[in-house]
Amino acid sequence: MALRLLQTSRYLSRAFQNLTICSTSTSVLNRNHDLNLNFSRNTSFFVKLPATELWKGVTSVSNAGKKRGRAKGLIRRKDLNRGQVIGLGKANIQWPGLSAPIIRGRELVQRNQLPADPDREAKILKLRDAMASKKFQKISTLDRGWSGNKMPGRSIGAPDQIAEDSFEGFDTKVIEFKQVFNMKGNLGRKRRLSAFVVTGNKNGLAGFASAKAVDGRAVLRKAKNRAAQKLMHIELCDGHTVFHDYACSFGLTKIFVQKKPEGHGLICHRAIKEICQLVGIKNLYAKVEGSKGVQHIVKAFFLGLLAQKKYDDIAEAKGLNLVEYRPEFGNFPKVVGTPKVCREQSDIRYDEIMDYNTFAMDGKVVLKKKKFPPFYANSYGYHIHLKKLEGRRNHKKIKFDMLCEHGEIKSYLTDKYPDARPMGYILRNMYLKKKSEEGQDEAPEVEVEVEQ
Known part of the structure; x- marks a missing residue:
């Protein structure tokens, strides 16, 4: 009781000290007047302590509690x-220099009011809960890159709109995403992120670029916008492949590209595959030799695409007709390119390159691995098999060459002896001759008598 009276007297003395007497009026305190004192605290428990201490009070448990299993249901x-995102709040305003670049291309970016996002709060809460949960959040198979959750191979969307020009139908793929360091005299070892991307509209328009920045989102945005400013137009043959086989190189990287028919698909390096999908190429075979750096591969492949020649250009360069044989058309010869002035046989030099593959590859030859003989090469039975096969081992190739060059299968004695032809060819000619003599449009019917 005495302690309470002492505390009350102290509060009263402090209250009288805080009373001020004005010059125009006098404040009088009567003894019978009740004085009410309201106590308030200007600081909060949640403001006084840092965030780490507050989270510790919710997420921590003693060692004895852990042994008893009390840490299983704690909040993460x-x-x-x-x-x-800095600069983007509920108002969703784009601020140059804060949430957007100050200059985009040759245009000065202005403050822009973006459309409202009603699901903004829900997305933020979902993202927080996903990071706090113990379960690993799986990414969709179509959204994954080349290796797990890493950025190379992933799509980051179309480039940003520039004034009234939008990049509809474009897509951007990350080819390389890595950390780079630069030693500074005053800042020491400075760390940044480097991104190398390719963008395209899948219809013959594509470009690539690289950028560096401190933040991951900033470097990806800068790289794809730079790539959009360096677009190149690439001609497509029949809308699905390249015009011809070619060899290209950049640095120590060499690429040998072969034209393929529809249905073949893309059999090539994964960086080349991403470029083909963005350009619009669907059927291709490419072999990479030398350095496998993705930047050199991309640059070499783009150089080869831009150096392509159309059929008429190739025919004009050689002064000869360009004839194509396709297996899907039965290897029937088809003239696809004709020069303005075709040379004669006598005008062709003896040392001139007449092989199409050698001409298309600029005299370069694809490196092939050495084939080692099979384990049964020295066996007795395999030698007997080779002896039996010796008389007909190249028949298939020879037949193919004869059909392409002469249109029929014949030997060196055919001109002297016209009957020196395959039996099927002779029977076919006899049937056609008989048919023309009889004047029948259809094959004659053969009657068969059946004994009863």
């Missing part, structure tokens, strides 16, 4: 800053 710590 959440990053409340997760999903927040």
